[in-house]
Amino acid sequence: VREKSRYSPSVRLSVRLYKTVLRAYPRSFRAAYGDEMLRVLCDCLRAAQRRRGTLGVVGLWAPLLLDTARNALAERAAEGQHMPKLSNLAWIRLGGAAAILGGLAQITYLMLATAVYFYPDWRELFLTYLHGWQVGPPLAILFVLALAALYARYTAQAARAPANQSPAARGLAASGIALAGTGLVLSTLASSGFAWGLGFSRICVSVTVCNAYDPSHVGMLYGVLLIVGDLLAVVGLTLFWIASRRTSVLPRGNWLLPLAGVAPLLSPLVALGAFSLLGHPDWDGIIKVQVVTAALGVLWALCWILIGVGLLLAQRTLELPRPQLAPAP
Amino acid sequence: MNSDELGDRDDTANTGPAEDPADLLPLTPAVFHILLVLAGGERHGYAIMREVAESTDGQVRLGPGTLYRSIKQMLAAGLIEEAGERPDAALDDERRRYYRLTSFGARVAQAEAQRLARLVRLAAERRLLGAGEPGVVGIEGGGL
Numbered sequence: 001v002r003e004k005s006r007y008s009p010s011v012r013l014s015v016r017l018y019k020t021v022l023r024a025y026p027r028s029f030r031a032a033y034g035d036e037m038l039r040v041l042c043d044c045l046r047a048a049q050r051r052r053g054t055l056g057v058v059g060l061w062a063p064l065l066l067d068t069a070r071n072a073l074a075e076r077a078a079e080g081q082h083m084p085k086l087s088n089l090a091w092i093r094l095g096g097a098a099a100i101l102g103g104l105a106q107i108t109y110l111m112l113a114t115a116v117y118f119y120p121d122w123r124e125l126f127l128t129y130l131h132g133w134q135v136g137p138p139l140a141i142l143f144v145l146a147l148a149a150l151y152a153r154y155t156a157q158a159a160r161a162p163a164n165q166s167p168a169a170r171g172l173a174a175s176g177i178a179l180a181g182t183g184l185v186l187s188t189l190a191s192s193g194f195a196w197g198l199g200f201s202r203i204c205v206s207v208t209v210c211n212a213y214d215p216s217h218v219g220m221l222y223g224v225l226l227i228v229g230d231l232l233a234v235v236g237l238t239l240f241w242i243a244s245r246r247t248s249v250l251p252r253g254n255w256l257l258p259l260a261g262v263a264p265l266l267s268p269l270v271a272l273g274a275f276s277l278l279g280h281p282d283w284d285g286i287i288k289v290q291v292v293t294a295a296l297g298v299l300w301a302l303c304w305i306l307i308g309v310g311l312l313l314a315q316r317t318l319e320l321p322r323p324q325l326a327p328a329p
Numbered sequence: 330m331n332s333d334e335l336g337d338r339d340d341t342a343n344t345g346p347a348e349d350p351a352d353l354l355p356l357t358p359a360v361f362h363i364l365l366v367l368a369g370g371e372r373h374g375y376a377i378m379r380e381v382a383e384s385t386d387g388q389v390r391l392g393p394g395t396l397y398r399s400i401k402q403m404l405a406a407g408l409i410e411e412a413g414e415r416p417d418a419a420l421d422d423e424r425r426r427y428y429r430l431t432s433f434g435a436r437v438a439q440a441e442a443q444r445l446a447r448l449v450r451l452a453a454e455r456r457l458l459g460a461g462e463p464g465v466v467g468i469e470g471g472g473l
Contacts (some may be wrong), residue, residue, distance in 0.1 A: 025394075033401065036374055036426055037393040043375040043420065044393075067392025075398060 010057040011045045018064070024072035026079050055122070058108065065138040088156040092315040095149015099308030102142035106301040110294045117287045140188040144181050146304065149311050150257075151177045154244060157314075169246045176240030180261070183232025187264065190225035230265045237261035256303050256310070263300035267293040350433070350440040353406060359399045362389055364408065364430065364438040371412045373425035374400070400428065408434035 007015075018041050022034050041064070048056035116122050154173050241257040270292055356364070362381045366372055372380070378391050391399075403409045412427040430438070452458055 029397075029401070033397040037397050039423060039425065040374045040378060040393045040396065044378070047379075063390070064392060067394040071392070071394030071398050075394075 007042075007046065008049050008054070008057075010054045011042070011049055014045050014057055014061070015042055021065070021068050024068055026072075026076055028079070029075050055112075061105075062138055065141070069138070069141060088152040089315050091152035092149045092156070092311050095146045095152065096308045096311030096315065098142040098145035098149070099304045099311065101308075102139055102146065103301040103303075103305035103308065105139065105142070106304075107298050110297045110301070114290055114294045117290060136188050136191055140185045143184040143188065143304075146308065146311075147177050147181045147184070150240065150307070153311060153314050154240075166246070169243045173240050173243035176236045176238070176243060178236070180233050180236025180240060183229045183234075183236055185229070187226045187229025187233065190229055227265075230261075234258070234261035234265060254310075256307055260300065260303035260307060263296060263303060266299075267296045270296065350437040353408075353437050354441055354444055356437070356441045357399075358389060359391055359395055360403060360408075361438070361441050362391070363396075363399055363403065364434060364441070367409060367428060367430040368435065368438060371427045371429040373417060373427050375420070375425070376417070377428070403434070407431055408437055 015038065018038060022030055022037065025034070044060060045057055048060050052059070112122070151173065155170075158170065237257045237260060241254075244257070270289070362385070363377055365384070366377050366380045369380075374393075374396055378393075378396055382390050400409070404411070408431060409428045410431050412429040414424045414426050416424055449458075
């Protein structure tokens with residue numbers, strides 16, 4: 001598909017990104033249908049651009065990622081292929097990109113979720129294209145990829161410095177990643193259960209817990225799952241951080257991992273505190289707290305972007321030949 | 330694009346075209362929708378996607394992955410065939426691959442439609458369709 005100059009920048013960028021995403025499909029499937037899929041996507045993007053502008057183009061991405069994840073896996077399974085065997089460095093690159101993409105997606109989502117309060121006309125569009133269940137699962141996949149990359153970086157670094165490696169530290173790192181992965185998936189999916197998605201859900205949780213907004217059992221269940229997931233993520237990321245320091249994977253003073261774990265928990269805490277002070281919240285009160293919780297969500301997303309940048313920089317270092325150790329006297 | 334998964338009817342792709350339409354039933358929603366669109370004539374991928382969305386009031390939106398996995402399996406099962414490449418004047422000058430229904434595909438679509446009609450009759454008999462709507466009364470009376 002030729003990227004013609006009359007296409008808007010968001011359409012051109014999306015087409016380029018989708019070319020990369022298409023690599024998830026088996027080579028034979030791509031060869032047969034890749035160009036057609038790209039052309040169809042291009043038509044969809046142009047139609048979305050005409051109808052809703054850039055927001056419409058952005059809104060296509062969440063269902064598109066889901067569509068790709070489901071069909072690429074099914075197609076690989078049908079062809080008897082497993083996921084391609086990736087080297088540690090490939091995992092680190094993939095996970096680094098996933099962390100950055102996830103962080104940027106989350107910031108965009110939070111900004112839109114907050115903007116809806118001030119531009120009610122966007123509400124229908126938001127609920128149509130960016131419903132929580134459309135955004136949560138792709139984000140959960142990106143988080144899992146980022147965690148896999150962190151573990152790949154850990155093992156790659158440990159292999160370069162065997163003296164620093166111990167089975168206990170490796171077990172601690174693996175447990176930490178597994179716990180953090182479970183927690184992040186749980187909390188992300190629980191967040192998605194709310195109609196307003198990730199940005200609003202943490203307020204809903206807080207207010208639900210206060211029994212002031214939605215006393216339904218379903219809302220309470222989502223809230224409990226979300227907070228349990230966040231707690232698991234904090235514990236997991238902290239365990240991995242401790243193991244990483246022992247193996248010198250992370251530079252000293254790197255608090256990004258624990259911060260990435262704690263940051264999401266801050267939103268419900270702030271909201272809970274605010275509503276405790278405000279009492280039964282009115283609409284203005286909810287909007288103010290939403291802005292604060294969205295800002296905390298941006299902090300969380302920034303942590304993941306920085307972690308992603310760190311992974312991409314680290315894989316360059318790991319590509320260098322191993323230092324030759326001097327023989328022991 | 331909450332695409333209805335085509336169904337993991339990969340056995341059709343592996344074992345070649347089936348002889349009897351009933352062997353392929355029930356069809357997945359995505360496959361049936363594509364067959365319905367192609368029953369109206371040759372279409373390219375985007376036209377199929379658009380017509381499915383329009384005919385279902387946006388309730389079924391096929392993503393590119395679901396669409397082309399379905400097409401791949403339908404080609405393998407002999408339900409559809411390629412009808413060459415040509416531009417769509419209404420869109421742009423890009424050449425697009427067109428698909429059309431085979432006679433076997435038409436028979437399969439017909440068999441699936443009859444299967445669904447039987448289900449609707451059954452639902453009406455069990456009073457699962459809203460009473461009082463003019464169309465539904467007809468169905469309850471065996472008007473399908």
